[in-house]
Amino acid sequence: MTLSLHAAGRRRLLSHSLKFATLALALSTAWVQPATAQTYPNKPIKLIAPFAAGGAADTVARILVPKLSEALGQPIIIDNRAGASGAIGSAFVAAAPADGYTLLINLGPPHQTVQFFTKGVKYDPVKDFTPIAQVATAPQVMVVPASSPFKSVADFTAAAKTPKALAYATSGSGSSQHLAGLLMAHKYKLSLTHVGYRGGAPALTDVLGAQTDAGILVLSNVLPYIQSGKLRALGLVENHRSKSAPSIPTLAESGLTGFSVPDTWVGVMGPKGLPPAIVQRLHADISKTLRNPDVLAQLQQAGYDVAEATPAQFGKQLADSTEIYRSIVNNSGITPE
Incomplete structure (x- = not known):
């Protein structure tokens, strides 16, 4: 009888200990979460x-x-x-x-x-x-140098249907600019050569210098040059105009019916x-x-x-x-x- 009472007591003590440990862990977790938010950030x-x-x-x-x-x-x-x-x-x-x-x-x-x-x-x-x-x-826009013979999307696509491929510059492989060019070439049977750079800045430099036939670049980077007349915008690659430059049409509006890529x-x-x-x-x-x-x-x-x-x-x-x-x-x- 005595041994049974001792065993029961030990079981009760163990049960209480486990409950206390579980409660302590829950309280410590609840304390750590707000502390993270309160102390972050504490360095650069x-x-x-x-x-x-x-x-x-x-x-x-x-x-x-x-x-x-x-x-x-x-x-x-x-x-x-x-x-x-x-x-x-x-x-x-x-x-x-x-x-x-x-x-x-x-x-x-x-x-x-x-x-x-x-x-x-x-x-x-x-x-x-x-x-x-x-x-x-970041709206993307297709541009050509001011000296380019391509005055419109129709001019560009007509030239891209000849045996000589037209080169377009982008900020790099896998960019939305590159993908827009791929979709354009596939959808409209155009002969286009992609020239990818390590970022938009060097690509813009070469488009300004007429080292490529065109560029598909971030609107923010090329907008000053469009406004100054150094580049000509053919159209945005998305399915809507940009709030920051509403006068620039989309490529779909400019003649490439049904064309767009996601924002x-x-x-x-x-x-x-x-x-x-x-x-x-x-x-x-x-x-x-x-x-x-x-x-x-x-x-x-x-x-x-x-x-x-x-x-x-x-x-x-x-x-x-x-x-x-x-x-x-x-x-x-x-x-x-």
């Missing part, structure tokens, strides 16, 4: 722009960073890591600790499409990143596994920054359409557009090299 943040200085991602980063640094209370260091259509900088972020101190500001495409063109990409564009905030859309976004992401508290803090402060009148004016003046999205909406858009572009690439018969 590195923002990787995976294209050359002067390109679209870099341009948006330099508009956002001053006010975003103020909101976060820490310096943000822009680090341009160009190459491989953004894959070098993106791979760096994918491999970084998920602590919120290494972030990526990128364009999509080529974020989700470089895998279709380049072998050995060391990350999954959807699974290996945490969407934080879509900042804006190109500029967004901020982190490595996979970024704690929700950090994602929420960053998203809230980016949204606050985008509502700043000076930031909004600078983005619009540079040719961007501000287009916020929640992390969940951003993630869905990333996954859905990946499949749309996969179809364009497959129809073009392209395989990774």
Whole structure:
């Protein structure tokens, strides 16, 4: 009888100990989560722009960073890591600790499409990143030098149906610009040669110098040259006009009936596994920054359409557009090299 009472007592003691340990763990977890949000950030943040200085991602980063640094209370260091259509900088972020101190500001495409063109990409564009905030859309426009004989889309397509291929410059393989050219060539039976650069800035230099027949480039980068008469805009590749330059028609409006590619976004992401508290803090402060009148004016003046999205909406858009572009690439018969 005595042994039975001792055994029962030990069982009760063990049960109480397990309940206490479970409660302690729950309380510690509940304490850690808000603490992460309260203490982050407590040191400078590195923002990787995976294209050359002067390109679209870099341009948006330099508009956002001053006010975003103020909101976060820490310096943000822009680090341009160009190459491989953004894959070098993106791979760096994918491999970084998920602590919120290494972030990526990128364009999509080529974020989700470089895998279709380049072998050995060391990350999954959807699974290996945490969407934080879509900042804006970056309209893409087809341009020719002012000295070009092509005064319209009809002139360009007529010339592209002759045996001699026309060359078009873009910021790199896998960009929405490249994909727009692929879709154009496939849909309208045009003879086009893609010339990809390491970013929009060097591509723009060669288009201005008439080293290529045309360019499909980010509107924000070429708008000053369109306005000054050094470049001629043939049309936007999306299915709608840009708020920042409403006088420029789409290619569909200009004669390529039914032509368009999805919007190109500029967004901020982190490595996979970024704690929700950090994602929420960053998203809230980016949204606050985008509502700043000076930031909004600078983005619009540079040719961007501000287009916020929640992390969940951003993630869905990333996954859905990946499949749309996969179809364009497959129809073009392209395989990774």
